[in-house]
Amino acid sequence: MLDKYTTLIKIVSGYIMNQNNFESRVTIDHVASLCGFSKATVSRVINREGSVKPATEAKVWEAIKKLGYMPNNAASALSGGKTRTVAVYLPDVKTEYYAALLTGLEDVAEKKFFNIIIKTKNNKKALYDLAINNKVDAFVLRNNGLQPFDHDVLVAIKRQGIPVVFIGKPPTESDSHAILIDNVGGARLMAHHYVQHGFKNILFIAGPKDNIDSNDRLYGFKMGLNEMSADIQTLDIAHGDFQRESGYQAAQETFENHKYDAVFAASDHMALGAMLYCRSKGIRVPEDVAITGFDDTFFSEFLDPPLTTVRQPMQDIGSIAMETVLNILEHNSSRFQKMILPTQLQIRKSCGCTHT
Amino acid sequence: MLDKYTTLIKIVSGYIMNQNNFESRVTIDHVASLCGFSKATVSRVINREGSVKPATEAKVWEAIKKLGYMPNNAASALSGGKTRTVAVYLPDVKTEYYAALLTGLEDVAEKKFFNIIIKTKNNKKALYDLAINNKVDAFVLRNNGLQPFDHDVLVAIKRQGIPVVFIGKPPTESDSHAILIDNVGGARLMAHHYVQHGFKNILFIAGPKDNIDSNDRLYGFKMGLNEMSADIQTLDIAHGDFQRESGYQAAQETFENHKYDAVFAASDHMALGAMLYCRSKGIRVPEDVAITGFDDTFFSEFLDPPLTTVRQPMQDIGSIAMETVLNILEHNSSRFQKMILPTQLQIRKSCGCTHT
DNA sequence: CTGAAAGCGCTTACAG
DNA sequence: CTGAAAGCGCTTACAG
Numbered sequence: 150m151l152d153k154y155t156t157l158i159k160i161v162s163g164y165i166m167n168q169n170n171f172e173s174r175v176t177i178d179h180v181a182s183l184c185g186f187s188k189a190t191v192s193r194v195i196n197r198e199g200s201v202k203p204a205t206e207a208k209v210w211e212a213i214k215k216l217g218y219m220p221n222n223a224a225s226a227l228s229g230g231k232t233r234t235v236a237v238y239l240p241d242v243k244t245e246y247y248a249a250l251l252t253g254l255e256d257v258a259e260k261k262f263f264n265i266i267i268k269t270k271n272n273k274k275a276l277y278d279l280a281i282n283n284k285v286d287a288f289v290l291r292n293n294g295l296q297p298f299d300h301d302v303l304v305a306i307k308r309q310g311i312p313v314v315f316i317g318k319p320p321t322e323s324d325s326h327a328i329l330i331d332n333v334g335g336a337r338l339m340a341h342h343y344v345q346h347g348f349k350n351i352l353f354i355a356g357p358k359d360n361i362d363s364n365d366r367l368y369g370f371k372m373g374l375n376e377m378s379a380d381i382q383t384l385d386i387a388h389g390d391f392q393r394e395s396g397y398q399a400a401q402e403t404f405e406n407h408k409y410d411a412v413f414a415a416s417d418h419m420a421l422g423a424m425l426y427c428r429s430k431g432i433r434v435p436e437d438v439a440i441t442g443f444d445d446t447f448f449s450e451f452l453d454p455p456l457t458t459v460r461q462p463m464q465d466i467g468s469i470a471m472e473t474v475l476n477i478l479e480h481n482s483s484r485f486q487k488m489i490l491p492t493q494l495q496i497r498k499s500c501g502c503t504h505t
Numbered sequence: 506m507l508d509k510y511t512t513l514i515k516i517v518s519g520y521i522m523n524q525n526n527f528e529s530r531v532t533i534d535h536v537a538s539l540c541g542f543s544k545a546t547v548s549r550v551i552n553r554e555g556s557v558k559p560a561t562e563a564k565v566w567e568a569i570k571k572l573g574y575m576p577n578n579a580a581s582a583l584s585g586g587k588t589r590t591v592a593v594y595l596p597d598v599k600t601e602y603y604a605a606l607l608t609g610l611e612d613v614a615e616k617k618f619f620n621i622i623i624k625t626k627n628n629k630k631a632l633y634d635l636a637i638n639n640k641v642d643a644f645v646l647r648n649n650g651l652q653p654f655d656h657d658v659l660v661a662i663k664r665q666g667i668p669v670v671f672i673g674k675p676p677t678e679s680d681s682h683a684i685l686i687d688n689v690g691g692a693r694l695m696a697h698h699y700v701q702h703g704f705k706n707i708l709f710i711a712g713p714k715d716n717i718d719s720n721d722r723l724y725g726f727k728m729g730l731n732e733m734s735a736d737i738q739t740l741d742i743a744h745g746d747f748q749r750e751s752g753y754q755a756a757q758e759t760f761e762n763h764k765y766d767a768v769f770a771a772s773d774h775m776a777l778g779a780m781l782y783c784r785s786k787g788i789r790v791p792e793d794v795a796i797t798g799f800d801d802t803f804f805s806e807f808l809d810p811p812l813t814t815v816r817q818p819m820q821d822i823g824s825i826a827m828e829t830v831l832n833i834l835e836h837n838s839s840r841f842q843k844m845i846l847p848t849q850l851q852i853r854k855s856c857g858c859t860h861t
Numbered sequence: 862c863t864g865a866a867a868g869c870g871c872t873t874a875c876a877g
Numbered sequence: 878c879t880g881a882a883a884g885c886g887c888t889t890a891c892a893g
Contacts, residue, residue: 174637176870187880192872202878221638223582224870227885232579234622245803248604255625262631264622264640266590269611274575275618281530282577283885284620421807428809447601451777453784453809532886543864548888558862580886583869639869 175216184212195220196230226283234264235474236285240271240296244418245447246463247291250316253467254289261475271296280306287474288313292320294360295390312477316470318361326477327487328470332362333369335459335492339413339441340373342457342494346501348439350383350407354399354414354423356391363391363415366443370413383407389419396422404430409438411500417442417449417458424452424499435501445495455497462490531572540568551576552586582639590620591830592641596627596652600774601803602819603647606672609823610645617831627652636662643830644669648676650716651746668833672826674717682833683843684826688718689725691815691848695769695797696729698813698850702857704766704795706739710755710775712747719747719771722799726769739763745775752778760786765794767856773798773805773814780808780855791857801851811853818846 181188186205193201194209201209212218226232237254239247251267258265266285268275279285280302288306290298292315303320306313312326319325343351353370356363367386374381387403389395396419400412404426414420420442427434434440434454442449445460469488496502537544542561549557550565557565568574582588593610595603607623614621622641624631635641636658644662646654648671659676662669668682675681699707709726712719723742730737743759745751752775756768760782770776776798783790790796790810798805801816825844852858 174870178870188871189873189880189882190878193879196872200878205878219634219638221583221870222640223579223588223638224885225872226579227577227583227887228870228872229885230872245601245604248601251607251623252625255623259624259626259628259631264624264631264635266620267607267611267623268615268620269608270615272615275615275620278575279620282575282579284578425807448804448807451781451804452807530886534886544887545864545866545889546862549863552888556862561862577886580869581888583871584886584888585869586888 174221175218177218177220179216180209180212180218183216184208229283231286231478232284233262234266234285235287235289235471236266236268236276236279237289237291238268238271238276239291240269240293246444249463250291250467253464253469254471255467256464257468257471257475263475271298273299273302276302277305280309280311283309285311286478287311289470289474290315292317294318294362295357312474314470314474314477316466325486326473328466328473329487329489330461330466331489331492332365333372335443335461335494336366336369336413337373337376338492338494339443339459340370340379341377342496342500343411343413344374344377344379346411346439348410349381350409350411351381352385352387352399352403352407352409352412354387354389354396354412354419356389356415358388366415383409385409389414389416389422391416391418393418393422393425395419397426399423400426404432411439411441414440414442417444417446417456420456420458420499421448421452424456435499439500441500449495450497452499454499457497457500457502458495459492460495461492466490530577531574533574533576535572536565536568536574539572540564585639587642587834588640589618590622590641591643591645591827592622592624592632592635593645593647594624594627594632595647596625596649602800605803605819606647606823609820609825610827611823612820613824613827613831619827619831627654629655629658632658633661636665636667639665641667642834643667645826645830646671648673650674650718651713668830670826670830670833672822681842682829684822684829685843685845686817686822687845687848688721689728691799691817691850692722692725692769693729693732694848694850695799695815696726696735697733698852698856699767699769700730700733700735702767702795705737706763706765706767707737708741708743708755708759708763708765708768710743710745710752710768710770710779712745712771714744722771739765741765745770745772745778747772747774749774749778749781751775753782755779756782760788767795767797770796770798773800773802773812776812776814776855777804777808780812791855795856797856805851806853808855810855813853813856813858814851815848816851817848822846 177188177191180191186209191209194206222232239251241247255265288311290313298320314326316328319327353367355367385403387399389399396414400423412423414423420440423440424434432438442456442458445458449456449458533544533547536547542565547565550562578588595607597603611621644667646669654676670682672684675683709723711723741759743755745755752770756779768779770779776796779796780790788794798812798814801814805812805814
């Protein structure tokens with residue numbers, strides 16, 4: 150190895166140009182020969198484990214810097230070490246919601262020199278493969294409550310000792326790290342605002358039955374109404390799937406028989422659907438009916454009227470999820486098991502406020 | 506190895522449960538002992554290279570299926586084989602534009618059992634690392650013309666023989682695979698439509714100076730105008746950065762001194778910005794001024810008025826880019842170097858049409 | 862057409 | 878605190 154190193158005529162960060170002007174990557178052996186220690190020692194300082202004399206540690210780092218050495222993850226992974234990559238499962242990336250999440254995730258991964266392998270399909274075999282074949286150090290899994298995770302996959306991940314943090318409620322309550330948002334609190338605030346407007350006949354467009362997020366939002370909404378001893382005459386519930394089209398349909402089906410003062414949709418997309426229905430029927434928003442949503446997606450503030458909604462900090466969720474999982478990796482622990490991020494009421498015009 | 510295999514009491518796809526009920530991954534050795542051939546042969550049939558007798562090939566596949574064997578990519582990568590992962594660089598994933606691209610990319614990668622490592626920062630070192638350290642088999646690079654690629658990185662990728670396909674114009678024209686969209690054609694169609702409306706005083710809100718996409722759109726627009734021998738009195742150009750805010754500003758700065766019949770923005774976001782400016786000033790769209798965009802982003806059809814724009818098939822661009830790069834990997838060639846996907850005029854109401 | 866063997870670049874007991 | 882050596886699971890000349 151040493152000879153290989155000594156024949157080199159030019160070093161550029163991360164690779165070596167030899168006399169044939171042929172590039173070859175710099176390996177741990179190059180570093181070892183440069184600093185005069187064995188590669189075992191070099192490995193130890195890189196992974197910051199095992200005790201190494203400070204003096205030698207310094208020399209090793211010096212050699213690493215000089216050569217621009219970067220460990221080969223494939224080799225590390227194969228020999229039982231780390232891959233410096235985390236798998237991120239994000240169903241349905243095509244909405245801005247997930248795009249923001251991904252941005253947050255990548256921002257922090259990039260800073261820590263981690264790679265992200267992104268999965269958007271709940272494919273048991275593919276997820277299995279990542280866990281079993283030591284391709285990733287950790288998982289960040291978005292649970293939207295719509296596509297349940299395969300139990301075997303979860304078990305396999307756990308058995309491998311691979312940390313996972315969920316975005317959204319974890320499928321099994323115990324000992325799971327999770328980043329959640331305050332669905333209950335946000336919907337509760339919306340209820341208080343409804344009471345201020347004096348709405349009495351209300352339609353709640355929910356997500357799928359049994360969907361956790363939707364249920365929490367409904368729960369918080371009712372709680373808020375009760376707290377204010379609101380005089381509610383009707384609170385109807387329609388079920389959608391969080392998508393725009395289902396919001397349109399929910400409005401279509403319920404508006405025929407009822408006259409509502411306001412509709413609160415469990416997602417901005419469904420709120421948009423309801424608005425489009427109204428637009429198509431000449432029903433004025435908010436004059437004839439107020440419409441509000443949940444999420445504060447990109448487009449919500451640009452609708453006409455701008456949508457009153459509950460804002461959730463999507464990009465932050467992503468950043469915090471990644472920070473959490475990286476912390477677990479580094480210190481074998483996290484400061485918390487579950488973190489609930491606050492939501493806030495975003496008042497615009499679709500509720501009837503004349504806010505600028 | 507054989508003994509290891511024969512002591513197993515339960516096989517579940519992809520891993521083996523031994524008598525201690527401890528899971529261990531099934532390796533090429535397991536497959537080899539099951540089918541009675543050497544692992545060299547197993548490797549050959551998996552990678553479909555080297556000549557293997559059809560009969561033995563069949564037996565090998567049978568064993569693979571039976572054990573649910575999946576090769577360990579880290580090991581393949583380390584020994585000079587394939588990683589079955591492709592790096593995707595997508596600046597600015599937070600817009601729906603890139604989310605759609607990513608969806609297309611992932612759809613096809615997933616079907617072919619490829620993983621995607623996603624990068625959103627133009628980080629020289631990180632990209633270098635992926636190329637040099639054999640972490641990926643291929644690259645898909647989005648060139649938005651705003652963040653130029655580091656030349657050294659491109660050279661290193663090429664020297665490693667790693668195929669890359671660009672989304673958007675490649676930085677170096679020759680011998681680069683690229684998926685492009687017909688900017689010129691789309692803008693040309695918009696020009697024809699403008700002529701039908703009889704617009705004579707026009708503002709074009711461009712992207713940054715020197716931006717290829719923007720320039721092509723302007724070029725096509727002018728071409729379309731000329732073709733129709735349009736009687737244009739003013740064609741002013743303002744420069745933005747494709748983002749909403751810059752569209753707002755462009756309108757703000759130009760509307761003071763000029764009265765336009767129509768503004769054509771090089772992106773929907775800038776068109777939205779211009780619409781918001783008009784909304785804030787009580788200028789009616791399209792009655793006082795028509796506004797049209799380019800992209801057909803998610804929200805465009807839900808604006809009020811719905812935005813007339815040029816549609817580009819973002820998800821298809823992603824799918825085709827991935828298919829192309831995977832084809833190159835598999836057959837060492839692609840049917841084309843450059844593919845230009847068609848764009849189409851999406852007529853809605855912001856141009857003044859009374860289309861439903 | 863097939864196999865034995867070397868080697869990819871690391872990590873990690875095991876010694877000392 | 879440090880090193881020699883084995884091993885992770887593949888691929889690929891090299892023989893035959």
